[in-house]
Amino acid sequence: MPIKSTSEEYMHLTSTLPSAQLTAGPELWCPELAAFDESDLVAVRQVFQGVKPCQLLQAWQSDVSPGFAPGTVQVGWWDGCLLVFAELTDADIFSHATEPNQRLWELGDAFEIYLRPANEPTYVQFDIAPNNQQLQLRIPSVAALRQAQTTSEFAELVLPGNMIRSQVWLAPEEGKWFVFAAISAKAAFGSASVGGRRWHFSFSRYDHTRGQLEPVISSIAPHARADFHRQQEWGVIHFAPALAR
Secondary structure (H helix, E strand, O other): OOOHHHHHHHHHHHHOOOOOOOOOOOOOEEEEEOOOOOOOOHHHHHHHOOOOEEOOOOOOOOOOOOOOEEEEEEEEEEOOOOEEOOOOOOOOOOHHHHOOOOOHHHHHHHEEEEEEEOOOOEEEEEEEEOOOOEEEEEEEHHHHHHHHHHHHHOOOOOOOOOOOEEEEEOOOOOOOOEEEEEHHHHHOOOOOOOOOOOEEEEEEEEEEOOOOOOEEEEEOOOOOOOOOOOOHHEEEEEOOOOOOO
């Protein structure tokens, strides 16, 4: 499905960002949400109504890549979990992933979540494919990540088990797919709660199209170059305090 006026929309979004946000990522207020049915797309969309979205962009270049497709991401929290909902425009939705913890970014479309609690060096990366395969990594530091990139050996960073809950809905007739993920603070970082805390974060995507050699990549972070692990450009999630009950 063709994307209408993508370049114009992109230029409008980047031109309306405050200049400080061109070097520092967005700050998101993360509200506590009500309980809902995570398996129901209608219920998920309804609970995120009114939550300010952030946009996937290509801040490292002056104009969009050919084939760039927009996407939005919203966050909330509930029951000790960060909740993430992404709406991704995509003309060719697919993944060749067949099992957990494969290199999803090489196998087709992938939505990526990066998280690091304030004042901690260790961070996590969670990738989700359109067929709901997941990649789960815990990275002790950026230096450890650079070493893994140099050797192309990521096995020591892989997290076993099911660290996150995710749901994916495909809507090829709309040229879109949707991702919901719930990340437990206790499972990811050993923290019993998230209310009132701060996490550094980024969201990104690999948008592959069959027949094209390279994917189109994008991120919510204003990266000076196309490197999703540049944490100086990540944003900050401010978790709202827990509601009195």
